[in-house]
Amino acid sequence: MKSRLATYFGIPNLNVLKIPGSGQQHVPCHVGLCRKYRMSKESLAEQIANRLRRDILRGKLLPGMSVKERDIAAEIGVSRTPIREAIRILSKEGLVELRPSRSPIVALSDMSEVSDQIEVLVALEKLSAELACKNASSDEIKHLSDITDYMANHFDSTDPLDMFEIDMSFHTAIAAASGNKALADTHGTFLRRLWRARYLSAIQKRNRDRVVNHHTAILDALRAGDGTAARDAIDNHLQHLARDIRSVIEQETATESE
Amino acid sequence: MKSRLATYFGIPNLNVLKIPGSGQQHVPCHVGLCRKYRMSKESLAEQIANRLRRDILRGKLLPGMSVKERDIAAEIGVSRTPIREAIRILSKEGLVELRPSRSPIVALSDMSEVSDQIEVLVALEKLSAELACKNASSDEIKHLSDITDYMANHFDSTDPLDMFEIDMSFHTAIAAASGNKALADTHGTFLRRLWRARYLSAIQKRNRDRVVNHHTAILDALRAGDGTAARDAIDNHLQHLARDIRSVIEQETATESE
DNA sequence: TTTTCTCCGATGGTATACCATCTTTCGCGG
DNA sequence: CCGCGAAAGATGGTATACCATCGGAGAAAA
Numbered sequence: 001m002k003s004r005l006a007t008y009f010g011i012p013n014l015n016v017l018k019i020p021g022s023g024q025q026h027v028p029c030h031v032g033l034c035r036k037y038r039m040s041k042e043s044l045a046e047q048i049a050n051r052l053r054r055d056i057l058r059g060k061l062l063p064g065m066s067v068k069e070r071d072i073a074a075e076i077g078v079s080r081t082p083i084r085e086a087i088r089i090l091s092k093e094g095l096v097e098l099r100p101s102r103s104p105i106v107a108l109s110d111m112s113e114v115s116d117q118i119e120v121l122v123a124l125e126k127l128s129a130e131l132a133c134k135n136a137s138s139d140e141i142k143h144l145s146d147i148t149d150y151m152a153n154h155f156d157s158t159d160p161l162d163m164f165e166i167d168m169s170f171h172t173a174i175a176a177a178s179g180n181k182a183l184a185d186t187h188g189t190f191l192r193r194l195w196r197a198r199y200l201s202a203i204q205k206r207n208r209d210r211v212v213n214h215h216t217a218i219l220d221a222l223r224a225g226d227g228t229a230a231r232d233a234i235d236n237h238l239q240h241l242a243r244d245i246r247s248v249i250e251q252e253t254a255t256e257s258e
Numbered sequence: 259m260k261s262r263l264a265t266y267f268g269i270p271n272l273n274v275l276k277i278p279g280s281g282q283q284h285v286p287c288h289v290g291l292c293r294k295y296r297m298s299k300e301s302l303a304e305q306i307a308n309r310l311r312r313d314i315l316r317g318k319l320l321p322g323m324s325v326k327e328r329d330i331a332a333e334i335g336v337s338r339t340p341i342r343e344a345i346r347i348l349s350k351e352g353l354v355e356l357r358p359s360r361s362p363i364v365a366l367s368d369m370s371e372v373s374d375q376i377e378v379l380v381a382l383e384k385l386s387a388e389l390a391c392k393n394a395s396s397d398e399i400k401h402l403s404d405i406t407d408y409m410a411n412h413f414d415s416t417d418p419l420d421m422f423e424i425d426m427s428f429h430t431a432i433a434a435a436s437g438n439k440a441l442a443d444t445h446g447t448f449l450r451r452l453w454r455a456r457y458l459s460a461i462q463k464r465n466r467d468r469v470v471n472h473h474t475a476i477l478d479a480l481r482a483g484d485g486t487a488a489r490d491a492i493d494n495h496l497q498h499l500a501r502d503i504r505s506v507i508e509q510e511t512a513t514e515s516e
Numbered sequence: 517t518t519t520t521c522t523c524c525g526a527t528g529g530t531a532t533a534c535c536a537t538c539t540t541t542c543g544c545g546g
Numbered sequence: 547c548c549g550c551g552a553a554a555g556a557t558g559g560t561a562t563a564c565c566a567t568c569g570g571a572g573a574a575a576a
Contacts, residue, residue, distance in 0.1 A: 043558095043559070044559075044560075068526085068527070068528095069527075069528070070528090078560080078561085079560060079561040080528090080562090081559080081560055081561065081562090082560070084528085084529090085342075085346065088346055089350075092347075092350040094440075099528095100528090100567095101566085101567055101568060102528075102569090103527065113439070113440065116441060119385070119438055120382070120438065120440050123381055123382065123384075124378070126381075127377070127378070127381040131377070180374040180378065181371070182352075182371065182375045182377075182448075183378050186378060190440075301528095301529070301530095326557070328556085336530080336531085337531040338531085339529080339531065339532090342559090357558095358558090359557080359559085360557080361557065362558090
C-alpha cells in the first residue's frame with residue numbers, strides 16, 4: 001500500500017512503501033532516497049509545512065480550525081514528529097497560532113492585524129525598491145520587465161490564480177533585486193502571510209490597466225535609478241492594494257455575521 | 259541529584275528531579291509543575307532556546323561553532339526532542355544556520371549580512387517612530403522619557419551591559435508604541451539578531467552625550483507628533499550606530515586574520 | 517431543573533530507539 | 547610513500563511510547 005504522502009508528493013512506488021502497523025524498521029529513509037533519486041532535497045517536515053501552508057492559504061484549512069498533530073499524521077501517513085516541526089515553521093510565519101496545551105489553530109487575522117501587516121509590507125517593499133535602484137542587475141530589470149509585459153498581454157486570457165502568482169513574483173523579484181537577503185526574506189514572510197487576503201482581493205478587483213500602469217511606473221523608476229520615485233510608485237501601488245484588501249475583508253466579515 | 263537545567267533556570271528541588279539513567283517514567287512534567295507553582299509558563303524547548311540564545315549572543319557560543327543536538331541534550335540533561343525544537347526556533351531567528359544532514363552551526367554574520375540587517379532595522383524603526391507619533395499613549399511616552407532620564411543620570415555609574423539592555427529597551431518601547439504588533443515583532447527579531455554586534459559596539463563606543471541627545475531628539479519628535487522629524491531623528495541615531503558596528507566588525511575580522 | 521464535581525478521552529510535551537547519511541580514518545594495493 | 551576504498555563513528559531525521567494537562571460529558575447533589 002502506497003502512503004498518501006507518496007501519492008501527494010508524487011513519490012514513486014519504490015519510495016516510502018509503508019505497511020500500516022508494520023512500524024518503521026524496514027522503511028527506507030524518505031530524505032535519503034529522495035536525495036539519491038534527485039526527487040526532493042527538502043526534509044519531510046518542510047514538505048509537510050509546504051503542504052499545510054498551501055492548504056491554509058488556499059482556504060482548505062479555514063481560520064480558526066484546529067490543527068491536530070495526530071490527525072494530520074494519520075492522514076498523511078507519517079509520525080507526529082515532522083508534523084510538529086512543520087507546525088512550528090508555520091507558527092513562525094504567523095499562519096497558525098500555538099496555544100499552550102491546546103491544539104494549534106489556523107491563525108484568524110482580523111482587519112487590524114492585516115492592516116498592520118500591510119503597513120510593514122509597504123515599508124519593506126519601499127526599501128526594496130529604493131535599494132533595487134542601486135543594486136538591481138540588468139538581468140533582474142529585464143525579468144521585471146518581462147513579467148510586466150506578460151501581465152499586460154495575457155491578463156484576461158490567464159487563470160486569475162495564475163495571474164495572481166505572477167503578480168506576486170513581480171514583488172518578490174523587486175525584493176530579490178534589492179540585493180539585501182534579510183530584507184528579501186522578511187518581505188517574503190509578510191507576502192506569504194498576506195497571501196490569502198491578497199488572493200481574495202485579487203480575484204475580485206481585477207483591473208488590468210491599473211496594475212500594469214503601476215508596475216510600469218515602478219519599473220521606470222527602477223530603470224532610471226530614481227529611489228524616491230520608486231518609493232512613491234510602490235507606495236501608490238500598495239495603497240491601492242491595501243484599500244482593496246480592506247474592502248474585501250469588510251465584505252467577508254459582513255457576510256459571516258449575517 | 260538536581261539536573262543542570264534546574265540549576266541553570268533556578269528551578270528549586272521539588273521540580274525537575276532527574277535521576278540520570280532512570281528514564282522519564284516517574285519524572286513529573288516540567289511544564290505542568292512550572293505552571294502549577296507559577297514558575298514558568300514556557301515549554302522546555304522555549305527555555306532551552308532562551309538559554310542558547312543568550313549563550314550565542316553573549317559569545318559563549320561563537321559564530322561557526324557547531325551545535326550538536328546530542329551534546330547539548332546531555333549537557334542540559336534532557337532529551338533531544340526539545341533541543342531540536344529550540345534549534346529550529348533559533349534558526350528562524352537567524353542565530354543558527356541549519357545545514358542538510360549536518361550539525362547546525364552558530365550563524366557567522368559577515369559584514370554584508372550585518373549591514374543588510376541594519377538596513378532593515380532602520381526602516382522598521384523609522385516606521386515604528388512614525389506610527390508611534392500617532393498611536394503612542396501618554397504612558398508609553400512617559401516610559402520612554404523615564405528611560406532617557408535614567409540613562410542620562412546613571413550612564414557612567416551603571417554596568418555597561420545593563421546600560422546596553424536599557425538602551426535596547428528604549429528602541430523596543432518605540433516599536434511597541436507604534437501599536438503595530440507585526441511591526442514590533444519583526445523589529446524585535448532584527449534587534450535580537452543584531453544583539454551581539456550592537457553589544458560589542460556599545461561597550462566600545464560609550465558616548466553618553468551622543469546617545470542621550472539622540473534619544474532626546476527622538477522623544478521630542480514623538481511628543482510633538484511630528485512623524486517626519488521622528489523618522490529623521492531615528493535615522494540619524496541609527497546611522498551612527500551602524501557606523502560604530504561596522505567599525506567594530508572590521509576591527510574584529512582584522513584581529514581574527516592576524 | 518440547574519449547578520457542581522469527577523472522571524475520562526483528546527491532545528500536546530517529552531523521552532527513547534532506530535535508521536540513513538556524511539565524515540573520517542584506517543588499511544590495502546599500487 | 548601515496549591514493550583509493552571500505553568500515554566505523556558521529557550526527558541529524560523519523561517513529562513510537564508514555565505522561566501531564568485540559569476540556570467536556572455525565573453523574574450527583576441542591
